[in-house]
Amino acid sequence: MKSTLEDTTLRISFDGDLLSTNVHDLRPKLFQALEANPDATTLHADLKNCKVIDSMGLNLLIALYRECEKRKISFKAINVSPEVKRLFGFLNLTSRFGVE
Amino acid sequence: MKTKNPLLLFNSRNRSYACDLIWIREVLRRPSIRIVDGAPPIVRGLIHLRGQILTAIDLEARLGLPAEEPHPENRCLVFKTSAELLALPDPPPDATQASSDLVGILVDNTSDIVPPGTTILPPPPGELSGIDPICVRGVIPIKDNLVTVLETSALFNNQKQPTPQKPKLLALQS
Amino acid sequence: MSTQENEMLALFIQEAEEHLQTLDNDLILLESNPHDQEGINRVFRAVHSIKGTAGFFGFSGIVELAHAMENVMSLVRDGEMPVSPELINIFLAATDKLKIMVHDPDRSSEVDVNYELSSLSRMLSQEPAESKASPESVLPSYLLQFNIDPIIVRDGLRHGRNFFVLELRLHADIENQNQTILEFFNELDSLGDIIATSTDVGLEACTGLQEEIRPDLICSVFFCTPMEDTLLLGAFNLPPSTITPVPKEPLQEWIRTQPKLVPSQYSTKHQIQEEPTPPRSHQVHESKLVPVTQAKSRDDNKLIPTTPPSQEITPATLQTRPHQPQSQDKTEPTTNIQSFRIKTEETVRLNVSILDTLMNLAGEMVVGRNKLVRCAEAGLGPDSIGELQAIVQQISTVTSDLQRTVMAARLQPVGNLFGKFNRIVRDLGQKLHKEIRLEILGEDVELDRTLLEGLSDPLTHLVRNAADHGLEPPEERRAAGKPPVGRIRLAAAHFHGRVQIEVRDDGRGLNPQKIRNKAVERGIISAEAAARMSDQEACRLIFMPGFSTASTVTDISGRGVGMDVVKTNIEKLGGTVDLESEPGRGTAVIIRLPLTLAIIPALIVSCGGRRFAMPQINVEEIVAPGPDYPLEILGGAQVLRLRNELVPILDLAHILGQKRTKEQDQAQRFALIIGLDHARYGLLVDEIDNMEEIVVKPLGRLLKGVPWYSGATLLGQGDIALILEPAALAEGRLPQDGIQDVEVTKSQSSISQESHAQRILVFRDGTHERFAIPLSVISRVERVPSSRIERIGSKECLRQADNRSTLQLLRVANYIPVTPPPDYEEEVYVIVPRLVHHAIGIMASEIVDSADIYPGQIDSSVVSAPGLLGTATVLDRLTSVIDIYGLLEVAGFTQQNNETAKLANLRVLLAEDTSFFREAVLRALQHVVAKLDLANDGEEAWKMLNEKEYDVLITDIEMPKLDGFALTERIRSSTKLCSLPVIALSARDSESFLNRAKQVGIDHYETKFDRDRIIAAVLKVISQQNE
Incomplete structure (x- = not known):
C-alpha cells in the first residue's frame, strides 16, 4: 500500500486485492496514513490493482469511509475495475464511494 | 271414405283386421319372443331384429279385448318408427304419432292386400263392442267377413297411455 | 373460398368462443377478487388475443371493441385503474356483444356496440383513482430503505412475480457457501430482478479504522422473481430468516401513487415482452392438444393454463400449412368470407391420447385382417380352426377396444356445461336483486356429447327456476335465519353406472298444498285425488303439462316453459327426473341419465330359463349357498351367512313373479352379492353364465315403467338379456336406515x-x-x-x-x-x-x-x-x-299356559352345553315339570339316561363329545330308551338338519327358544306318545 499526498488529496494505492488475508495488516497502515496527513480534505482510494474484494475487504473500505466521514474528508474510489464496479453496484455503494 | 293407401289384411284370434301397408316395415315369421317378467300385459315380449330390439305387443290386449290363449305368435307385423315414416317422400299425415321406438304386433297370419280406393264403412252398432274406438277407422266387408280396419297411428299413440285413464302419478322413477 | 380458409375461420370462431367463455368466468372471479393480478392478466390476454386474430381476418367491428377493452384493461393492469363493479358490468356487456359478433363474424360490423364503446371510452378518460395517500406511507417500513424503481415493480407485478426482501450477511451467508460476493449477486440477478439494494454502512460497531474489523456486513436486497421463496432459499442455501416476502397489494397501491409511468427503458435483460408465457405453476399434461380447452374450477389451483392464444393463429403458425391462404393478405378476407357460414358445433376437440389409441387400434386391426387373409389363402389345414380362433380372439379384442375408444372420444366433462352457469347465475342475481352463489361439483364427470347438448336447455330452465322461484330475497332469508346469500348447487356424480345430475337450492322449498290447489284449479286432477296424495306425490304434480306455480310468470323463467318440458326433454335422452323438497330448506331436482350409448361389463345369469345381465359394478362376489354359505330364516326373511355376517337374500324369480317348478327351486342356486350405496343383499339366480361386455340398448316406451330393468342387450347368439337394476330389485324389501x-x-x-x-x-x-x-x-x-x-x-x-x-x-x-x-x-x-x-x-x-x-x-x-x-x-x-x-x-309376552299342569309330573333331561340357552329352558320348565336335570354334552346325557328315569329328552344338536343326532341314534337303538320322546332345540334350521333330525328319529325339532314354544313342544311330544 502506498500513500501519496497531492495537494489536499491523499491518494491511497492498494497493491492488490482486498481480502481477509491482508485486511488485518492494512487497517493500521491506513490509520497511520490518515494520521500522518491531517490536512487532507479528500481521499482517493486507488483500486487499480484490485480485482477482487471480499467481505472483509469491503468491511475495510467501509471502515475507511467511516473514518473519513469522521474526519470530514470526502471519500472517493478511483480506477475501479469493471468487476469491482459491478460489485459496488450490487451493494449500492457506487454513489457512496463516488465511483464514476 | 275411400282408402288412399293399400291395406294389409291379417288375422288374430279368429278376427280379421286390416291396416295401412305403408305403416308396416316388415313381417317376421315365427319370431323368437323373449318374455319380459313384470311387463304390462299388453307387452308380449322382446324380439331381436338385426341388432335392434323391438317390443312385441298383443293386439287384442291393446284393443281392450280378452287376450285368449293360444297367443298368436306365427307372424310379427313390425311397424315403422315415426322417424322412418317422416323420411318417406310422402309421409302419412299422422306420422308423428307413430312410435319412436320399434314395435310390432303378434298375429296368426297375413293374407291379402286390399288395393287403394276401397270404401271403409262405419262399424255397425254393437259389432265392435269392447274395442277401444280410437283404434278403429271402420270396417270393410270382404267375402263373408267384416274386416276391422285399424287406425294404426292410434295403436302406439305417443301421447296417451294404452288404456285411457287419469294420469298415473307414480309414473316417475322412484 | 378454399377449404383451408374455411378451416381457419372455423378455428378462429371456435377459439374466440372459448376465450369469451373463459372471459366470462374470469370477469366474474375478478368481481370478487378485484386485486387478483393474475386474473387481470388473464382478462387482458384474452381480449388482446381476440383483437389480434380478428384483426388478422379483418373483422373491424370485433377489433374496435376488443381494442377499447384492451386499453382499459391495460390501465387496470398497470394499477392505474381499479377494478370496479361498473367496470365488470361494462366488460360483461361488451363480452356479450363480442359473442354475438364472433358467432357470425362476417356480419360483426352490423352489431350495435355504441353503448359499450362509449362506456369504455368514458372510463379511459377518467381521472386515475382518488387515493392520494402519500407514497411512502403506502410501503411497508422495511422497504423504505430502498430507492425503488417503480418501473421494475410495475413490470414485476404485471408478470405475476414474487417480491422479497433478502437480508444477507456477506460473509456468513454468501462467502461461506464457497462463492464470491460477485458470483452470488450475478447468480441472483439471473434469477430475477434486483430492484434495489442497501448495504448498511453505519454499523454501530464499525466506527472507523480504530477497531478491529469484525462484524459481518449486511446487505438488504429488494428482489423480484418468479420463484417461490422456498426455492430461492434452496438455490442459495440460505436460512429462512434471510427472506421476507413482500405482499403485492401495498406495491400496487404505491404504483398507483406514482406519476404516469413511461414504458420501460431498462437494459435489454429487462426488456419486457408484450405477452410472455404465463408461469406454469402446475404440471400440464403434455398429451393435451394445443390449443386446449381450459379446464376451469372454483379452486384456482386447478387451473391449467393454456399456451398463450396469441401464439396460435399468427402468420407464423399458419405458414406450417401447405398452401398459403389468400387471406394472408389482410385486404382480401372480408369479401371472400361474406357468404360463408360455418356450423362450429360439428367439430369436436379431442384429447391427443385418444387419437394415438385409435391409431394403434387401427394398426392392430390391419394386422388381424392380414392374418385372416393369409389364413384364407392358406386354405383348410389341420391347424386352421385353432389359428382362426386365435385371430378371431384378437380381432374381437381390438373391436371392443375400438368401440370403447370411440365412445370415449364422444365424452366430455360436464364441467364444460356447468361452467356456463357462472355467468347466468351472476346475471340472474343482479336482475332479481338476490345474492346467489353457484356451487359446482363433479365437473370431471364425463357424459356423451349428445347428452350434454340435450341437458343444456333443461338445466338452464332449472337454474332459472331455482333463482327466480326457489331462492328468497335476502331480507326474507335473514328473517328466516338463513344466510343472505342463496346457494344453487350443480352437482354431477356417477351412481351405479348412471350419471346423476342435481340442481339444488337452499330456498323456500315447494309447497305441496299450493301445488295441490293449483293442480285442481287447472283441472289436472280431481280434488279427491289431490287430497289422497302424499306430499311427495303432490310435489311431482309440477311435472304435469299445463302447470306453473309462479304467481306471476316472469320473463326469467319464461312463459309456458314448464317443468313438464324439462321432464320430456330429459326423457327424450332416456333419463328420469325426480324431486326432493323440504319446505323452508330448499328443493332439489335430480336427473338420472341412463347407461345408453355405453358399453359396460356385466355378469350374465339365468333365472327361470331367461337370461339377465347384472352390471359388474354392482356385483361384489358370487356365492353358492350350501354348507359353507348356509341359508337361514330369520324373522321370516331369508338370509345368507357370509363368513361373519348375515346378508339378506332376495330371490330374483320371486321378485319378477316367475312361475317355478319344484326342480328349479331345489336345484343348486347361486347368490350374487350385490353392493349398493346403503345396502347389501344377495340375489338368488339359477345359473351363472359368464362376464361379458354388453352394449346397452334402451327399452321401448311401453317397458319404461318396469323398474327392475335398466335396458336390454343382445348376447352373442342373438339372445336378448334384460339388464337388471339392482336398486329397484331391492326397493322396499330390505330394512331401511342402515x-x-x-x-x-x-x-x-x-x-x-x-x-x-x-x-x-x-x-x-x-x-x-x-x-x-x-x-x-x-x-x-x-x-x-x-x-x-x-x-x-x-x-x-x-x-x-x-x-x-x-x-x-x-x-x-x-x-x-x-x-x-x-x-x-x-x-x-x-x-x-x-x-x-x-x-x-x-x-x-x-x-x-x-x-x-x-x-x-x-x-x-x-x-x-x-x-x-x-x-x-x-x-x-x-x-x-x-x-x-x-x-x-x-313384559307380558308370554301367556300362562293352562296346559302346563299336564307337565307337572314330568322328569326332563336337558342336554345343552351353552349356558345362555340352558337358562332359557330352565326358566321355561323349572317350575312346570317335576324334575329337570342338566347334562353338559351328549356323553353325559347318554350316561344319565341310562342311570336314571326320564320322560323327555330335550337336546341341543351341536354339543361336544356326542352331538344330538348321534345321541338320538343311540337312544333309538337302545332297547331301554328307544321310545323316549326326544325334542331337539337348535338354531340351525337348514333343510339338511331337518332331514337328518327326521332320519335319526327326533320327535320334534324346535328352533325358537321362547317359553311358550318349549312348553308347547313338550306337550306335543307327550301327547303324541300317549296316543
Whole structure:
C-alpha cells in the first residue's frame, strides 16, 4: 500500500486485492496514513490493482469511509475495475464511494 | 271414405283386421319372443331384429279385448318408427304419432292386400263392442267377413297411455 | 373460398368462443377478487388475443371493441385503474356483444356496440383513482430503505412475480457457501430482478479504522422473481430468516401513487415482452392438444393454463400449412368470407391420447385382417380352426377396444356445461336483486356429447327456476335465519353406472298444498285425488303439462316453459327426473341419465330359463349357498351367512313373479352379492353364465315403467338379456336406515364350551347405566330416527320397511328397576332379538361396544328382578346382563299356559352345553315339570339316561363329545330308551338338519327358544306318545 499526498488529496494505492488475508495488516497502515496527513480534505482510494474484494475487504473500505466521514474528508474510489464496479453496484455503494 | 293407401289384411284370434301397408316395415315369421317378467300385459315380449330390439305387443290386449290363449305368435307385423315414416317422400299425415321406438304386433297370419280406393264403412252398432274406438277407422266387408280396419297411428299413440285413464302419478322413477 | 380458409375461420370462431367463455368466468372471479393480478392478466390476454386474430381476418367491428377493452384493461393492469363493479358490468356487456359478433363474424360490423364503446371510452378518460395517500406511507417500513424503481415493480407485478426482501450477511451467508460476493449477486440477478439494494454502512460497531474489523456486513436486497421463496432459499442455501416476502397489494397501491409511468427503458435483460408465457405453476399434461380447452374450477389451483392464444393463429403458425391462404393478405378476407357460414358445433376437440389409441387400434386391426387373409389363402389345414380362433380372439379384442375408444372420444366433462352457469347465475342475481352463489361439483364427470347438448336447455330452465322461484330475497332469508346469500348447487356424480345430475337450492322449498290447489284449479286432477296424495306425490304434480306455480310468470323463467318440458326433454335422452323438497330448506331436482350409448361389463345369469345381465359394478362376489354359505330364516326373511355376517337374500324369480317348478327351486342356486350405496343383499339366480361386455340398448316406451330393468342387450347368439337394476330389485324389501351388521358369533352353530367366553353387546338406555345382551341372541341392530316410532295406546312400535310387520318396542327401564331414561334424541337404536317368537325390539340410546364375558363373571346374587341374569364388570363398568326371555316374560309376552299342569309330573333331561340357552329352558320348565336335570354334552346325557328315569329328552344338536343326532341314534337303538320322546332345540334350521333330525328319529325339532314354544313342544311330544 502506498500513500501519496497531492495537494489536499491523499491518494491511497492498494497493491492488490482486498481480502481477509491482508485486511488485518492494512487497517493500521491506513490509520497511520490518515494520521500522518491531517490536512487532507479528500481521499482517493486507488483500486487499480484490485480485482477482487471480499467481505472483509469491503468491511475495510467501509471502515475507511467511516473514518473519513469522521474526519470530514470526502471519500472517493478511483480506477475501479469493471468487476469491482459491478460489485459496488450490487451493494449500492457506487454513489457512496463516488465511483464514476 | 275411400282408402288412399293399400291395406294389409291379417288375422288374430279368429278376427280379421286390416291396416295401412305403408305403416308396416316388415313381417317376421315365427319370431323368437323373449318374455319380459313384470311387463304390462299388453307387452308380449322382446324380439331381436338385426341388432335392434323391438317390443312385441298383443293386439287384442291393446284393443281392450280378452287376450285368449293360444297367443298368436306365427307372424310379427313390425311397424315403422315415426322417424322412418317422416323420411318417406310422402309421409302419412299422422306420422308423428307413430312410435319412436320399434314395435310390432303378434298375429296368426297375413293374407291379402286390399288395393287403394276401397270404401271403409262405419262399424255397425254393437259389432265392435269392447274395442277401444280410437283404434278403429271402420270396417270393410270382404267375402263373408267384416274386416276391422285399424287406425294404426292410434295403436302406439305417443301421447296417451294404452288404456285411457287419469294420469298415473307414480309414473316417475322412484 | 378454399377449404383451408374455411378451416381457419372455423378455428378462429371456435377459439374466440372459448376465450369469451373463459372471459366470462374470469370477469366474474375478478368481481370478487378485484386485486387478483393474475386474473387481470388473464382478462387482458384474452381480449388482446381476440383483437389480434380478428384483426388478422379483418373483422373491424370485433377489433374496435376488443381494442377499447384492451386499453382499459391495460390501465387496470398497470394499477392505474381499479377494478370496479361498473367496470365488470361494462366488460360483461361488451363480452356479450363480442359473442354475438364472433358467432357470425362476417356480419360483426352490423352489431350495435355504441353503448359499450362509449362506456369504455368514458372510463379511459377518467381521472386515475382518488387515493392520494402519500407514497411512502403506502410501503411497508422495511422497504423504505430502498430507492425503488417503480418501473421494475410495475413490470414485476404485471408478470405475476414474487417480491422479497433478502437480508444477507456477506460473509456468513454468501462467502461461506464457497462463492464470491460477485458470483452470488450475478447468480441472483439471473434469477430475477434486483430492484434495489442497501448495504448498511453505519454499523454501530464499525466506527472507523480504530477497531478491529469484525462484524459481518449486511446487505438488504429488494428482489423480484418468479420463484417461490422456498426455492430461492434452496438455490442459495440460505436460512429462512434471510427472506421476507413482500405482499403485492401495498406495491400496487404505491404504483398507483406514482406519476404516469413511461414504458420501460431498462437494459435489454429487462426488456419486457408484450405477452410472455404465463408461469406454469402446475404440471400440464403434455398429451393435451394445443390449443386446449381450459379446464376451469372454483379452486384456482386447478387451473391449467393454456399456451398463450396469441401464439396460435399468427402468420407464423399458419405458414406450417401447405398452401398459403389468400387471406394472408389482410385486404382480401372480408369479401371472400361474406357468404360463408360455418356450423362450429360439428367439430369436436379431442384429447391427443385418444387419437394415438385409435391409431394403434387401427394398426392392430390391419394386422388381424392380414392374418385372416393369409389364413384364407392358406386354405383348410389341420391347424386352421385353432389359428382362426386365435385371430378371431384378437380381432374381437381390438373391436371392443375400438368401440370403447370411440365412445370415449364422444365424452366430455360436464364441467364444460356447468361452467356456463357462472355467468347466468351472476346475471340472474343482479336482475332479481338476490345474492346467489353457484356451487359446482363433479365437473370431471364425463357424459356423451349428445347428452350434454340435450341437458343444456333443461338445466338452464332449472337454474332459472331455482333463482327466480326457489331462492328468497335476502331480507326474507335473514328473517328466516338463513344466510343472505342463496346457494344453487350443480352437482354431477356417477351412481351405479348412471350419471346423476342435481340442481339444488337452499330456498323456500315447494309447497305441496299450493301445488295441490293449483293442480285442481287447472283441472289436472280431481280434488279427491289431490287430497289422497302424499306430499311427495303432490310435489311431482309440477311435472304435469299445463302447470306453473309462479304467481306471476316472469320473463326469467319464461312463459309456458314448464317443468313438464324439462321432464320430456330429459326423457327424450332416456333419463328420469325426480324431486326432493323440504319446505323452508330448499328443493332439489335430480336427473338420472341412463347407461345408453355405453358399453359396460356385466355378469350374465339365468333365472327361470331367461337370461339377465347384472352390471359388474354392482356385483361384489358370487356365492353358492350350501354348507359353507348356509341359508337361514330369520324373522321370516331369508338370509345368507357370509363368513361373519348375515346378508339378506332376495330371490330374483320371486321378485319378477316367475312361475317355478319344484326342480328349479331345489336345484343348486347361486347368490350374487350385490353392493349398493346403503345396502347389501344377495340375489338368488339359477345359473351363472359368464362376464361379458354388453352394449346397452334402451327399452321401448311401453317397458319404461318396469323398474327392475335398466335396458336390454343382445348376447352373442342373438339372445336378448334384460339388464337388471339392482336398486329397484331391492326397493322396499330390505330394512331401511342402515343396518349395523352385528357380528354374530358361532356360538349357536359351533361347539361352545362352558369355559369359553361369550360375546355380549353393551348398550345404554338414556342414563349412564349399562346393559348387556349376548350377541348370539341378536338378529340385528337398527338405527332409526325417533320420528319413526309410533305410539299405539301405551305401546311404542316401529313399522318395518315392508309395511307389513311391526316391531313392538321395549324399554328396559319399563321392566327392570333402573333409572328411567330421558326422552330420546334424534336417533334410537333398536336391538332385534332372534329366535324369539314375537316381533319385538329393545330400545337403546347408545350402543357402547361389544365385549367378551365368561359365564362365571356374572354375579347373580344381586339379581333384583326377573329380566336380569345378574351384573358383571364389563369394560371397567358395572353392567347389568339382560335375560331376554325373562324380560319378555316380564313384559307380558308370554301367556300362562293352562296346559302346563299336564307337565307337572314330568322328569326332563336337558342336554345343552351353552349356558345362555340352558337358562332359557330352565326358566321355561323349572317350575312346570317335576324334575329337570342338566347334562353338559351328549356323553353325559347318554350316561344319565341310562342311570336314571326320564320322560323327555330335550337336546341341543351341536354339543361336544356326542352331538344330538348321534345321541338320538343311540337312544333309538337302545332297547331301554328307544321310545323316549326326544325334542331337539337348535338354531340351525337348514333343510339338511331337518332331514337328518327326521332320519335319526327326533320327535320334534324346535328352533325358537321362547317359553311358550318349549312348553308347547313338550306337550306335543307327550301327547303324541300317549296316543
